[in-house]
Amino acid sequence: MSTVSRAPKRSLASRLPVVHQLQQSVGLQRGMLIAGLVVSGVFVLTAIFAPLIAPFGFAQRRDDAGIFGAQQPPSAEHLFGTTVGGYDVLSRVLWGAQTALFVIVVSVILSIFAGVLLGLVSGYFGGWLDRVLVVVCDAIYAFPSLLLAIVMSIVISGGQSSLVGGVFAAAISITVVFIPQYFRVIRAETVRIKAEAYVESAKVIGASSNRIMFRHVLRNATRTLPLIVTLNSSEAILTLAGLGFLGFGIEPTAAAEWGYDLNRALSDVTSGIWWTALYPGLAIVLVVLGITLVGESLNDLADPRLRGRRAVAQSAGVVAETSVVPGGSLTAGPGGLGGLEDGESFDEHGIETR
Structure with a gap:
């Protein structure tokens, strides 16, 4: 009686997207993915526990010993020194991670919700609505993203610099930039998927358009979204830093923001005061690099040609060790x-x- 061998079931942990991609990676690609995950994980943990890690508040200028003082060099009391405004640089950098994470989460969630919904409706129904949405999104996509974010920030914030108002103004202005990207991807996938046989079969048996869109088309059209999310997250940090650097971001009394701190440190650099600009700049570079490494690695692993390199390497090793003559290889x-x-x-x- 013959028995049929079954493939071993994957564990619950290996079914997670990042864990599964990590198991598929090999060589330099795995090193890049691990480095990106470590840097991104440190960024997220720092943002979550910033109130516990930061020695001072983001707008605090004095403690029990007195006023901090402006442009103080790194010391035991202030490891990264103080800014021209008298704030602790280390505390501003740590609290800035929380602001950046908040803006990323809000902007990505809002842009995914709006872009996916518009792309799904436009690609599935087509017609005049599709033509109008395509023209509008193409016009927004062709507009310079930072300039568009500046205009939207001015319109939304209205000169308000509160924590909620400033952060949401930056997040929503970045959302407007991201919506066309999700729209274009989801619309293209929807146009392709709605011509598949299982969609036509669902129409024949009388399934409603809403059920077909959200039950059959949506779940198959959003497989590339994790790749876009990681790349857009790094772009959101750069856009937020650009807004703050140009003076359209968040005031220091409302929240800590790396771009604003860099703007205030411009005059310090020419005077030989390097610590006020170095650490916010390093924070931006490291976080963007970590998220970009994760996104690029996931993008490479999504390619079937690159995804199979590990299997090909293993197969080559097995063939090389195969014995073809009695007594050895x-x-x-x-x-x-x-x-x-x-x-x-x-x-x-x-x-x-x-």
Whole structure:
């Protein structure tokens, strides 16, 4: 009685998207993914526990010992020194991670919700609505993203610099920039998927348009969203920093923001005061680099040609170790494989023996 071998079931942890991609990666690609995950994880943990890690508040200028003082060099009391406004640089950097994470979450969630919904409706129904949405989104997509974010920030914030108002103004202005990207991806996938046989079968049995869109089309059209989310997260940090650097971001009394701190440190650099600009700049570079490494690694692993490299390497190793002659694996002497096929053999000095 023959038995059919079954593939082993994957564990629950291996079914998670990032864990599964990590198991598929190999070599330099795995190193890049691990480095990106470590940097991104440190960023998220720092943002969550910033109130516990930061030695001072983001707008605090004095403690029990007195006023901090402006542009103080790094010392035991202030490890990263103080800014021109008298704030602790280390505390501003740590609290800035919380602001950046909040803006990323709000902007990505809002842009996904709006972009996916518009792309799904536009791609599925088509017609005049599709043409109008495509023209509008293409016009927004062609507009310079930072300039569009500046305009939307001015319109939304209205000069308000409160924590909620400033953060939401920055997040919503970034959302407007991201919506066309999700719209274009989801619309293209919807147009392709609605021509599949299972969608036509659902129409034949009388399924409603809403059920087909959200039950069959949506779940298959959003497989590339994790890749776009990671890349957009790094772009959101750069856009937020650009808004703050140009003076359209969040005031220091409302929240800590790396771009604003860089703007205030411009005059310090020419005076030899390096610590006020170095640490916010390093925070931006490291976080963007970490998120970008994760996004690029996931993008490479999503390619079937790159995804199968590990399997190909393993198969090559198995073939190389396969024994094709009794007593061991096939090896060629000085005469090559042709010499073996002719029955020739050679001693250790390469002399032919019969």
